[in-house]
Amino acid sequence: MTTLNPTLFETNRAAFEICAAITKRASQSFYTAFSHLPRHRAWSIYAVYAFCRTADDLIDVHHDLAGLEQLQQELVAFTTGEVPAKPMWEALAVVFATYDMDRAAFFDMLQGQRQDATFTQPTTAAALEDYCYYVAGSVGLMILPILSSQHRQIRQSAIALGSAMQLTNILRDVGEDYQQGRIYLPKSQLIAHGVTNADFETVTPSDHFIALWEATAKVAEQDYQQGLTMLPLIDDAARPALMAATYLYREILTVAREQGYAVLTQRTVIPKLRQAQVLRQVQQALKQRA
Template sequence: MKNNSTDFSAHKQDFTYCETVIKKHSKTFYTAFSQLPKEKAQSVYAVYAFCRRADDLIDLAQDEVQLQVLADQLVDFENGIVADDPIWRALAVVFATFPMDIQPFYDMIAGQRRDIDFKQPKDLAELTEYCYYVAGSVGLMLLPILSSHAAEIQEPAKKLGEAMQITNILRDIGEDYQMGRIYLPQDQLAAFGVTEKMFNNSKPTQALVTVWEELANYAETLYDDSLVMMPLIDADCRPALLAAAMIYREQLSVIREKDYAMLKQRQAVSKFRKLQLLGEVKETLQQMDQVI
């Protein structure tokens, strides 16, 4: 890894722009990753800003043309041409500093294209594949920033991203339905007799709760499996990454505590609870070290 501290300083405004994006759109990630050493934190902000732009072009703007523009800019970026834009300028510094892999960035855009022509997943395998493209890919983007052993922990990094995406899906069932999307697998819904009409209810039926719990348990297994990578995460990054995983996972507990009120209102982890979890990170890492 090269020392490009002067490049970070020279692009202070670009990284500030990226920080503004993550601070506005993901308080969970900002709370966790702002604990990183400054240049690593700035690098995470730049990656997040890229992903947020790709996601918003489809979820908010439904702008396939601009998504293609972003894809073309990525091709140019790979070929050494940096678009006149704060995200791309920041990413140029990140790629010059860390041994980044550009393929996950292409995978992220491919994942957004799947939402343009949305098709409900038939089964868990299709859902997991989708989750890789829109979130597991993010784990692979961040890995070279967080670990000098990135090549050795690709699978657990993907699993963490996929766990977080399933958490998003379980949190946003009502919002997604209003956008015409049901991400819960068709075969699971059919097995428990869940009909599309049930997504219009103010409260979920027991059948829908059962499907929700099946997917929540699967996500929790992925969270657990992903933690095997922690010893190969750089020591100065472990607390931040574990905090992100713990806070994100906590959303599942919040939904349970709120009696599964996810059809008409998004549930969130309180600021107080986030602070509690941050306080538990050090102890959790110590316990993990003892197990290892």
């Protein structure tokens, strides 16, 4: 990592503010968690998020595979020193000049979006794990150098945390995804739990569906625990934000349970009051670790 140059960030403030606005609009939990970072680290996280959101929207919102390929070409140009004249790239140029960023992870994330563009339901748990790496574990590697000067020692924990968050997304959005013709839960696990398409088409989740949901949630919770093991090697200034992001995302699973697993008909959202409670838990956990 090079020495942080505040002037470089401030010169590009407008570009970073656009990235921050994209983050806040798309993911309140993510924005809230990382807003606790020192400003220039937070801006760096938001720039990475803007890249991820751009790629994700090209496929999930616009179904624009050609647009994704254009983004890939821009990334290739960017990594060879040619910065496209767009706020996101201008912000990322500052980030790459400041931190020891993992270029390969950015390309892996785009590969994950290609998998979504030509979606097929995973057949096994291993296939789902592979998918989770490309769309989310890669994101963990993308932001890790911003959070830790010892990031090369904790890559696997960062991948695990990203995968935990993606599994949480899948469990949160399972009904919405089904309506769009996508089932991310593996065929082998559906068969093992006796779950059929009919279980996705009811208002009240069946016992079979709940068992499958909980089995997947257990994997996510194990990944969250592995992700938390990297905290000692996360920079002191970044530790509260990473814990906040982890606790807030993990809370989605708890809220879904409290709402009777109503994920087939609604998206689980953490109310602002509950978010505040979770952030207090983070502060207590930090004090216990001190």
